[in-house]
Amino acid sequence: MQKEINFxxxxxxxxxxxxxxxRLYFKVFLAxxxxxxxxxxxxxxxxxxxxxxxxxxxxxxxxxxxxxTGQTAQDMEESLHGIISDLEKxxxxxxxxxxxxxxxxxxxxxxxxxxxxxxxxxxxxMEEQLPKMERSIKSTKSSLETRLRNELGKKMTPRELQxxxxxxxxxxxxxxxxxxxxxxxxxxxxxxxxxxxxGGKAGSSSLAVVAANTYLDTKEVEQLIAMTSxxxxxxxxxxxxxxxxxxxxxxxxxxxxxxxxxxxxxxKGGPGVPGPPPGSKDEEYQSPLEM
Amino acid sequence: MFKNNNMNxxxxxxxxxxxxxxxxxxxxxIFFLVFSLGPMIxxxxxxxxxxxxxxxxxxxxxxxxxxxxxxxxxxxxxxxxYRFDEYFQALLEIGTGDPKAENRKxxxxxxxxxxxxxxxxxxxxxxxxxRYFNTTFVALPDDYNVCSNCAKQAEIVRSMEKELRMKEKGxxxxxxxxxxxxxxxxxxxxxxxxxxxxxxxxxxR
Numbered sequence: 001m002q003k004e005i006n007f008x009x010x011x012x013x014x015x016x017x018x019x020x021x022x023r024l025y026f027k028v029f030l031a032x033x034x035x036x037x038x039x040x041x042x043x044x045x046x047x048x049x050x051x052x053x054x055x056x057x058x059x060x061x062x063x064x065x066x067x068x069t070g071q072t073a074q075d076m077e078e079s080l081h082g083i084i085s086d087l088e089k090x091x092x093x094x095x096x097x098x099x100x101x102x103x104x105x106x107x108x109x110x111x112x113x114x115x116x117x118x119x120x121x122x123x124x125x126m127e128e129q130l131p132k133m134e135r136s137i138k139s140t141k142s143s144l145e146t147r148l149r150n151e152l153g154k155k156m157t158p159r160e161l162q163x164x165x166x167x168x169x170x171x172x173x174x175x176x177x178x179x180x181x182x183x184x185x186x187x188x189x190x191x192x193x194x195x196x197x198x199g200g201k202a203g204s205s206s207l208a209v210v211a212a213n214t215y216l217d218t219k220e221v222e223q224l225i226a227m228t229s230x231x232x233x234x235x236x237x238x239x240x241x242x243x244x245x246x247x248x249x250x251x252x253x254x255x256x257x258x259x260x261x262x263x264x265x266x267x268k269g270g271p272g273v274p275g276p277p278p279g280s281k282d283e284e285y286q287s288p289l290e291m
Numbered sequence: 292m293f294k295n296n297n298m299n300x301x302x303x304x305x306x307x308x309x310x311x312x313x314x315x316x317x318x319x320x321i322f323f324l325v326f327s328l329g330p331m332i333x334x335x336x337x338x339x340x341x342x343x344x345x346x347x348x349x350x351x352x353x354x355x356x357x358x359x360x361x362x363x364x365x366x367x368x369x370x371x372x373y374r375f376d377e378y379f380q381a382l383l384e385i386g387t388g389d390p391k392a393e394n395r396k397x398x399x400x401x402x403x404x405x406x407x408x409x410x411x412x413x414x415x416x417x418x419x420x421x422r423y424f425n426t427t428f429v430a431l432p433d434d435y436n437v438c439s440n441c442a443k444q445a446e447i448v449r450s451m452e453k454e455l456r457m458k459e460k461g462x463x464x465x466x467x468x469x470x471x472x473x474x475x476x477x478x479x480x481x482x483x484x485x486x487x488x489x490x491x492x493x494x495x496r
Contacts, residue, residue: 148492149438158440158447158486159433165481166426166474209481212488219491285392287399289420291427 055151055164057211058195062147065140066195066214070188072136073221076129077185077264083125084264087118087256119252123232126259134225141218144211152208165208183264187217224258231255347371349381355394358385359401372410379419386465395424395466422454423461426475428482430454437486438493448483455479 094100094115099108152161191214195207231251345368350358362378365371371378382401386394399420406416421429430450432440440447455475462472 145492145495148489149495152485152489153438153441153493154436156437157433157435158431158437158482159428161437161485161489162428162431162478162482165485166478208485212485215488215492216484285396285399287395287420287424289399289402289417290425291417291421291429 055155055208057144057147057151057207059143059147062140062143063192063195065136065143066188066192069133069136069140069218070185070192072129072133073183073188074185076126076133077183079125079129080122080259081264083118083122084256084260087115087122088260090115090118091253091256115252119256120235122256122259123228123235126228127232130225130229133221137218137221137225141215141222144215144218148211148215161208184217184221188214227258228255345370347374349374349377350385351381353385353388355382355385355389355397358382359397363401363404366405366408366410375405375410383423383460383465387460390463390465390467392466392468395468398424398461398465422457424458424466426458426462426471426478428454428475428478431482437489441490441493444486444490447486451479451483 090111094108094111097108097111099105099111156164191210194210347365347368347370348361350361350365352358359382362382366375366378382398386398402411402416402420405411406413411419418429421427428451430447430453432447458472458475462468462475
């Protein structure tokens, strides 16, 4: 009888242990599901994330650099907008008055002096702003350069690059038709927002495109800064000579045009590619030859 | 006596010799007739018609199925196999006359058949299919990493441009598959942009 009781206790004790352990497992399972939901992972996504190599193109420092560059570019644009606008008007007036090639005309000489003064004013303003902009751009460029080289350049083959980018509609994608219809600050603000939207991490294809665009933009701005710095030095020396020669040099026009192009986003060339028409969805044949 | 004997013996010898030489001559004559004149008489009496050489004709018409059957029959001749690309191009051209989604499967089956027949190897068949009927760019190397391929970036871009035109023909004009073609076009833009930036970064070391 005693044996029977003991046996019953043992059995019931074991069952309790079973129940306890199954509850524990259930709790753990629930916790995992909850955590998954909390971090936005559906099972499919989790699998997809495991399949894709982890690419970190935008650590916090890079994101902050982009933000800073956008702000600096905005400051620069605001201070230069009025001057460049005046300068352009004066250059237009100079051309329409057919002053090119005429010498000794007093009116034309006055116009040239005004243009030279405005041009120097523009250069001086840029000189004030340039060091800050240069630091910011260099820092962004350098960090993006390292990231692009290490994360995409060394970890992937060109075909893997396509696989990563494939089928994802990206905001800033056109390489053949890269448009400059936005100002520099707007562009950097847009990049910043895109990176923030994606959380700055994960192997997102669109982030690779954003990184590429941002990097190429920083390269372009860096070139402009170098060109402008040279021009400032040159202009300081020759401003008086220019005045006495009575010329609006092609270099001046080129610099103004470049500054406008990069800072204010003057579009060059024709309109971009028209968007694709809606495609058919009924064919999903999978060939055994597909790569 | 002795003389007679001698004479007898020489006659006997002559008889013996003539008996021995004649069959040899006869045998030689027969051999001569059989081996030299025989075939000439045979050829003259039975002239065989010369087989006409097979003409490899590229498929024509407007029906893709018929054209493919025609191409298959032609391509079984070894002589036509080295002209596979011409056959493929002719079929594509016929396909543009009636663009539809099923054409993708038809071309895939045709390439699989060509592989099974030993006209193309597996890699070649895959390349044909993917160049014309898939969004993946065969022109993009898959051996070394991006940085290692930057030296031939210009060549890659040219090949991709060429391949995009092939995809336009295959996906858009033969299959009427706008969705896939525009995806390939988008991929082309994105890849070129990222490749340009990455290679600039690789070279900036």
